[in-house]
Amino acid sequence: MDHLTYARAQMGFSLAFHMLFAAVGVALPLFMVIADLLYRRTGDRDWLEFSKRMAKGTAILFAVGAVSGTALSFELGLLWPRFMGTFGEIIGLPFAMEGFAFFTEAIFLGIYLYGRGKIPSGLHLAAGIGVALSGAISAFFVTLVNATMNLPRGFEMLDGHPINIDPLAAMFSVPWKHETLHALLACYQATAFALAGIHAAVLLRHPTSALFRKAFAVSLLVASVTALLQPISGDHSAHSIAESEPLKLAAIEAHFKTQTHAPLRIGGIPDLETGEVRYGLEIPSGLSLLATHDPAAEVKGLNDFPREDWPPVAKTHYAFEVMVGAGSAMAGLGVLAAFLAWRKKAVPTQRWFLWAVVASGPLGFIALEAGWLVTELGRQPWIMHGVMRTRDAVTPFPNLLPPFWTFTGLYLFLGVSVVYLLFRQLRTAPMEAAPPSVGGPDAHH
Amino acid sequence: MLTTELALGAVMMGALCLYAVFGGADFGGGVWDLFASGPRKAEQRKLIEKAIGPIWEANHVWLILAVVALFAAFPTAWSAICIALHIPLTLFVVGVVFRGSAFTFRAYDDRNDKRQQRWGLLFSLASVASPILLGMLAGTVASGRITVVDDVVTSDYVTPWLQPFPIVVGLFALALFAYLAAVFLAAEASAAGAVELTEDFRKRALLAGVVVGAVAIVTFALSFRGAPRISAGLTERLWTWPLHLGTAAAATTAFVALWKRRYALARLGVVAQTIFILLGWAVSQYPYLLVPTHTLQSAAANPRTQVLLLVAIAAGSVLLFPSLYVLYRIFKGEKPFRVLDRE
Numbered sequence: 001m002d003h004l005t006y007a008r009a010q011m012g013f014s015l016a017f018h019m020l021f022a023a024v025g026v027a028l029p030l031f032m033v034i035a036d037l038l039y040r041r042t043g044d045r046d047w048l049e050f051s052k053r054m055a056k057g058t059a060i061l062f063a064v065g066a067v068s069g070t071a072l073s074f075e076l077g078l079l080w081p082r083f084m085g086t087f088g089e090i091i092g093l094p095f096a097m098e099g100f101a102f103f104t105e106a107i108f109l110g111i112y113l114y115g116r117g118k119i120p121s122g123l124h125l126a127a128g129i130g131v132a133l134s135g136a137i138s139a140f141f142v143t144l145v146n147a148t149m150n151l152p153r154g155f156e157m158l159d160g161h162p163i164n165i166d167p168l169a170a171m172f173s174v175p176w177k178h179e180t181l182h183a184l185l186a187c188y189q190a191t192a193f194a195l196a197g198i199h200a201a202v203l204l205r206h207p208t209s210a211l212f213r214k215a216f217a218v219s220l221l222v223a224s225v226t227a228l229l230q231p232i233s234g235d236h237s238a239h240s241i242a243e244s245e246p247l248k249l250a251a252i253e254a255h256f257k258t259q260t261h262a263p264l265r266i267g268g269i270p271d272l273e274t275g276e277v278r279y280g281l282e283i284p285s286g287l288s289l290l291a292t293h294d295p296a297a298e299v300k301g302l303n304d305f306p307r308e309d310w311p312p313v314a315k316t317h318y319a320f321e322v323m324v325g326a327g328s329a330m331a332g333l334g335v336l337a338a339f340l341a342w343r344k345k346a347v348p349t350q351r352w353f354l355w356a357v358v359a360s361g362p363l364g365f366i367a368l369e370a371g372w373l374v375t376e377l378g379r380q381p382w383i384m385h386g387v388m389r390t391r392d393a394v395t396p397f398p399n400l401l402p403p404f405w406t407f408t409g410l411y412l413f414l415g416v417s418v419v420y421l422l423f424r425q426l427r428t429a430p431m432e433a434a435p436p437s438v439g440g441p442d443a444h445h
Numbered sequence: 446m447l448t449t450e451l452a453l454g455a456v457m458m459g460a461l462c463l464y465a466v467f468g469g470a471d472f473g474g475g476v477w478d479l480f481a482s483g484p485r486k487a488e489q490r491k492l493i494e495k496a497i498g499p500i501w502e503a504n505h506v507w508l509i510l511a512v513v514a515l516f517a518a519f520p521t522a523w524s525a526i527c528i529a530l531h532i533p534l535t536l537f538v539v540g541v542v543f544r545g546s547a548f549t550f551r552a553y554d555d556r557n558d559k560r561q562q563r564w565g566l567l568f569s570l571a572s573v574a575s576p577i578l579l580g581m582l583a584g585t586v587a588s589g590r591i592t593v594v595d596d597v598v599t600s601d602y603v604t605p606w607l608q609p610f611p612i613v614v615g616l617f618a619l620a621l622f623a624y625l626a627a628v629f630l631a632a633e634a635s636a637a638g639a640v641e642l643t644e645d646f647r648k649r650a651l652l653a654g655v656v657v658g659a660v661a662i663v664t665f666a667l668s669f670r671g672a673p674r675i676s677a678g679l680t681e682r683l684w685t686w687p688l689h690l691g692t693a694a695a696a697t698t699a700f701v702a703l704w705k706r707r708y709a710l711a712r713l714g715v716v717a718q719t720i721f722i723l724l725g726w727a728v729s730q731y732p733y734l735l736v737p738t739h740t741l742q743s744a745a746a747n748p749r750t751q752v753l754l755l756v757a758i759a760a761g762s763v764l765l766f767p768s769l770y771v772l773y774r775i776f777k778g779e780k781p782f783r784v785l786d787r788e
Contacts, residue, residue: 056553059549059552059553060549060550060553062502063502063545063546063548063549064546064549066502066505066506066545067541067542067544067545067546068542069509070505070508070509070538070541070542070545071538071539071541071542073509073512073513074512074527074534074535074537074538075538076516077516077523077524077526077527077534078527078531078534078535081523081524081525081527081528082524084516084520084523084524084527085520085521085523085524085525085596086520086524087520088516088517088520088523088524088746089517089518089520089746089747089750090750091517092513092516092517092518092520092746092750092754093517093750093753093754093757095513095516095517096510096513096514096517096754096757096758096761097757097761099506099509099510099513099761100510100757100758100761100762100764100765102506102509103503103506103509103510103761103765104764104765104768106502106503106505106506107503107765107768107769107771107772108768109502110499110500110502110503110772110776111499111771111772111775113499114498114499114775114776115499115775118775119775130768165747165749165750166749167749167750167753168753395527395528395531396528396597396598397528397531397602398602403531403535406535406539407539410539410542410543414542414546417546417550418550421550421553421554424554424555425553
């Protein structure tokens with residue numbers, strides 16, 4: 001690999017890793033709070049136990065999210081110092097707000113985790129709500145940075161330096177609405193599917209456990225709702241991208257020639273030399289319809305843009321296909337769950353359905369990672385679209401091989417440890433009644 | 446006159462001071478975890494875990510705020526630091542990651558001794574390495590050995606930070622954090638009524654206090670060659686003298702209070718000492734952010750960003766400080782900031 005590739009690989013690997021934990025850190029507290037609310041309403045100790053389990057998961061995953069996020073705030077500078085030096089004053093504002101939101105989340109999480117049973121239950125619940133809210137807010141702000149990088153606004157460039165800077169206009173660049181909506185929904189969706197999958201697996205082994213039936217019901221409900229909302233948000237994103245980031249749209253769809261009645265390609269292998277897509281399934285006028293809601297509309301193709309500005313077409317296209325494929329499967333499962341629940345007037349727990357939920361457990365995170373790849377690959381070869389190329393932002397530090405392997409090893413180690421710990425949490429806790437927990441904050445009191 | 450860049454510099458310094466006091470004490474806790482010994486070895490570790498558990502994540506975010514303030518308000522300085530100090534920064538980040546994750550994993554892994562020991566060892570080794578690296582970074586920034594010409598870093602990637610002065614500053618940071626932690630832990634043990642445990646940490650604190658003093662003298666002596674800007678600031682600027690007096694007074698108070706077993710006062714003293722030391726560094730280095738090329742003024746972002754950052758920081762603080770107060774109030778006693786009452 002060359003210098004630039006090492007830098008991109010390190011950044012990509014770090015972000016891909018961090019994103020899993022950040023998404024869980026945003027979404028898991030929601031389940032924690034829902035369980036607390038249900039416990040307050042019903043007095044059913046299963047909800048309390050569910051909430052405690054969610055809290056333990058949050059504690060472990062949030063810690064990894066926090067430290068990997070800290071590492072990232074340094075890695076941005078370590079790998080892309082010219083980007084940070086030139087545009088730090090533009091993207092710094094949302095980062096600062098994200099910092100405060102994250103800080104609040106850490107504080108409330110400390111109160112929540114270690115305060116259970118020690119502080120009044122109202123304050124405890126409020127802290128939990130604080131965790132859930134500030135997590136969402138911090139994800140919102142950090143996604144704004146991505147919107148600015150995708151479509152830089154609010155400044156002009158003079159001799160390689162930004163001038164006439166309007167930080168607020170930069171912060172709320174056009175893609176901000178669809179990106180934040182799509183990303184936040186994705187956090188809840190991915191986490192809910194993973195939870196539903198895990199609990200479905202446990203139910204297959206312990207079909208009578210009341211606790212896991214309840215946990216499964218809540219996870220499945222959130223999973224289904226988000227899976228059905230996400231395509232609507234995706235449609236909104238497609239529209240917005242068609243209008244403001246036409247080159248990205250063309251790469252996503254491997255759409256070479258500008259044309260009216262543009263077809264939608266599903267799958268296929270893009271050939272950059274001939275500008276053809278082989279073996280794909282084409283839906284006539286599909287792309288025009290998707291991008292503008294008008295089957296006759298003209299959609300700009302890659303050929304209208306200079307070749308040196310093209311994103312990696314095949315990779316962007318595949319990432320998009322994976323995201324949409326996973327998203328469609330999840331939406332299908334959502335419809336199925338709703339149908340079964342309506343027919344049985346109860347939470348569906350047929351064995352074949354539980355197996356289907358287990359199988360779709362990883363889909364949310366697959367879609368989350370793929371969607372992130374779409375937005376990042378689709379912006380290449382720019383780090384700040386149209387303003388600074390990624391290769392011009394990279395550090396002059398001569399040997400990026402050691403840091404790449406250091407961070408790769410570090411994250412692999414963390415990943416393995418976390419999976420092991422979570423697995424242990426799930427296995428060792430008794431199936432009935434609240435356990436006197438071993439280890440963890442609850443052990444202290 | 447208080448300009449926006451000065452205000453932002455002050456915010457950054459404030460975040461660093463709080464990181465040194467709170468995050469530093471957490472690192473110090475890791476150091477004492479490593480050196481836990483004697484008949485109450487297990488109790489010592491337990492107290493450390495209990496003291497750090499609820500608050501380490503919050504304590505740790507001060508660092509993120511300082512870094513964000515640095516790159517948002519003084520982007521070119523951050524860029525140069527990231528290039529020149531790539532190696533120690535990377536190592537520091539790795540230390541921070543191991544410290545935080547190993548601590549949490551230990552809390553949630555089973556109580557099997559072998560496994561606990563392994564996480565504990567990782568946690569405490571990272572707690573020793575990170576402060577040294579943090580101190581080295583600060584020492585190098587102050588040393589003036591990083592050179593930048595036309596936005597291009599011309600110094601190499603190793604020699605600026607592998608010098609006696611930064612290394613001694615690193616050891617100083619380690620000693621100071623260990624001192625902070627020992628005093629805090631003695632105060633917590635005393636508040637909990639654990640007499641023997643209190644004595645354990647009192648002895649450790651007294652030892653660490655002596656080491657801090659000794660390393661401080663070596664650091665000052667080395668600064669004449671290693672960081673002339675700092676030594677000049679420390680000795681020649683009249684307005685740094687009140688800070689020196691403050692440091693001396695705080696250090697004496699802390700040590701004497703510790704000797705006389707007045708732990709709340711000792712805690713106040715050691716916190717004040719830490720803050721005075723950092724302020725002394727900042728003021729003697731002023732107006733330089735990165736000696737000798739970037740000043741607060743020359744590295745500052747555009748005025749609109751600066752104003753908006755200050756607004757965001759003010760708004761964020763309104764949310765932050767009350768929540769922090771609640772956190773400390775719950776876990777650090779009825780009146781977390783009581784300091785002058787007798788034990």
